[in-house]
Amino acid sequence: MMETVDRRKLEKAEAKLKAKQEKRSGQKDESPDTNGTLVTATASQVTNRKDIKQDDAGTNRSRDIRIEKFDVAFGNRVLLKEADLLLSFGRRYGFVGRNGVGKSTLLRMISSKQLRIQSHFSILHVEQEVAGDETRAVDSVLECDELRSRLLKEERELNEKIHSTSPGSSDPKLSARLSQVYTQLEAIEADKAPARAAMILSGLGFTSEMQVQETKKFSGGWRMRIALARALFSKPDLLLLDEPTNMLDMKAILWLEDYLQEWPTTLLVVSHDKQFLREVASDIIYLHSQRIDAYKGNYDKFTQTKEEKMKNQIREYEAQMQFRAHAMVFINKFRYNAKRASLVQSKLKQLEKLPELKPVVREPDVTFRFPADVDKLSPPIIQLDEVGFHYSPGKTIFTSVDLSANLESRICIVGDNGSGKTTLLKLIQSQLSPTSGICHIHRNLRIGYFSQHHVEQMDLNKNAIEVCAARYPGKHVEEYRSILGGFGVTGELATRAVSSLSGGQKSRVAFAIMCMANPNFFILDEPTNHLDIETVEGLGNALNKFKGGVILVSHDESLIRMVCKELWVCGSGTVKAMEGGIDAYKKMVEKEFALQK
Structure with missing residues (x-):
């Protein structure tokens, strides 16, 4: 028998759990609307009374997750209507759809159990970075195994009690219990856990020295990597990942692709990286038009x-x-x-x-409108001759860098995190001066810079028009609207508080601001982090039409292949152009993996 769940009763029953989760994460699935009023995502669903009874009695041991006939709304906006979601055990689902359709919201609904899921499932959603404290990175990962931690603690306590008594007078029950603990530790291979945790951290870019550093010494991006490592180590029944490649360099992405191909439980991952979805996903879930469609196969099979x-x-x-x-x-x-x-x-x-058929509406292609006319400049445009740089003596970032770029350049900078990519960008933009050599920048070069931290540079309480006007005052409102419209921020979107926009929509506002000074050279630092797949393609098409130069820092293989003709590799204390492009770089990384194994 099917019945609609009484949301009030369900929320009351789960109030304590939800409060704990919100307190732990420090984030609710909510944001201000255009008037500053708090808007919260809500859900309702139809459930089977028999399943509820089995779940309450602890007899429902299904390994598949089924959420049927559910609705999700964000304020007055309906995201999903009478949707069904089936996640079969052991399958790896890629979750795709346009920006703002509700992918991240649905992941939070599942992890917080606002959508009812059988209680015996363990669910882990990698969304918040780990807290920074005195815990070492490797210990933070090991702590995820609660059973191992509990058994090790009990082992220590039992040994202390046994050794605190005089010989021959210890309680035989303590020794018997200690033997049981040793047996359990051996069964879960507790002795192998440190090596496994170290292997995962190493794959995500942590050196041996970094693995024993306290978590409070890491930046937010590295603490997000620790959160991902914890999830991979703990192997929950359902792992939810939201754009995991955003925090990783290309080397770590290639390792993660390889690792997730052998993932033993169920995986649901939101990603804009087509290559990542090709390598990882066994199925694709497509969210559009307030419904969910499921497809067998990886991303290429899905598109076909x-x-x-x-x-x-x-x-x-x-x-x-x-x-x-x-x-x-x-x-x-x-x-x-x-x-x-x-x-x-x-x-x-x-x-x-006749069945009622609705006309098929194709989702419109995403188009970006970069400045069509750029000022031509005579070479050299950007020239680095024997450039070296260090922030302090003895801590050299790189030496002997000889590179150049012009208005026809399409360059991608790659390398491990900490290898000097950001420093190189600052030198090119004259924000830093080289400690040796010469960095020549054409005096009429106008650089449009897109920062991966662009959101931090916006007043989130203002709307998109006001944000543009704050950076470039004195223009007519229609001029701001025209520039924003070139990146799909039109109509009501342009007058909504920036805080209420999705990550991809905020990125579009940042692109519009970047173009207001009519630059003739773009430097884009991780521009795809919050964009959906179609928008990444739109960005690539627009960059190919742009008449100025482009330097791109990105790990998105599809965009690199689409746009870049040259690769600059940061590493080993220098920056060098690589012949063979992205394929040669991938072979180099794969060779390094093979040597590590």
Whole structure:
């Protein structure tokens, strides 16, 4: 029997759990609307009474997760309506859809159990960075195994009690219990846990020295990596990842792709990285038009099947429209002909029995409008001759850098985190001066810089027009609207508080601001972090049309292949151009992995 769950009763029953989760994460699934009023995501669902009874009795041991007939809304905006979600055990699901359709919201709904899921499932959502304290990075990962930690603590306590008593007078029950603890520790291979934790941290870029550093000494990005390492180590029944590649360099992404291909439980990952989805996903879940569609296969299979499905739907719709039109011509012609009355009635009944088909609407292509006319400059534009740099003596970032760029350049900078990519960008923008060598920048070069931390540079209480006006005052409102419109921030979006925009929409505002000074050279630092797949493609197309130069710091392989003709590799205390591009770099990284194994 199916019934609609009483949300009030359900929320009351789960209030304590939800409060603890919100206190732990410090974040609710909410944001201000255009008037500054707090808007919260809400959910309702239809559940099976039999399943509820089995779950309450602890007899439901299904390994598949099924959430049926549920709705999700964000304020007055409906994100999902009568949706179904089935996650089969052991499958790796890539979760895709346009920015703002509700992917991240749904992940939070699942992890907080606002959507009812069988209670025996362990769910881990990697969303918040670990707290910075005195705990060492490797110990923070090991602490995830609560059973191991509990058994080790009990082992210490038992040994202390046994050794505190005089020989021959210890309680035999203590020794018996200690033997049981040793057996349990051996069964869970507790002795192998430190090596496994170290292997995961190493794959995510932590050196041996970093693994024993206290978590409070790491930046937010590195603490997010520790949170990811904890999740990979603990192996929950359902692992939820939201754009995990945002925090990783390319080397760590390649390691993560390899590691997740052997993931033993169920994985649901939101990602804009097509190559990552090709390597990791066994299935694709597509969120669009307030519903969820499931597809077997990786991202390439999904795009092929989706396109075929759309073509079939278009043919079916057109065939029905054609049949309806022919039928109506016959009906209108013989409506008042008594001899043809039965045929008219037959045609009417046929029309009534036809399924209601809605016209197929393709999602529009994403287009960005970068400045069409840029000032031409005579070389050299950017020239680095024997450049070296150090922040303090003895801590050299790089030496002997010889590189150049012009207005036709399409360069991608790659390298491990901490290898000097950000320092190189600051030298090119004259924010730093080299400690040796010469860095020549053309005096008429106007650089448009997109920072991966662009959100921190915006007043989130202002709307997009006001944010643009604050950076470049004195223009007419329609001029700001025109520039924002070139990046899809139109109509009501332009007048909403920036805090209420999705991550991808905030990035679009940042692109608009970047273009207001009509630059002739772009430096883009991780521009894809908050963009959906279609928007990344739109960005790539726009960069290919741009008449100025481009330097890109990115780990998105699809964008690199689409745009970049040259690769600069930071590492080993220098920066060098690499022949062979991204394929050569990947082979180099894979060779390093092989040596580590």
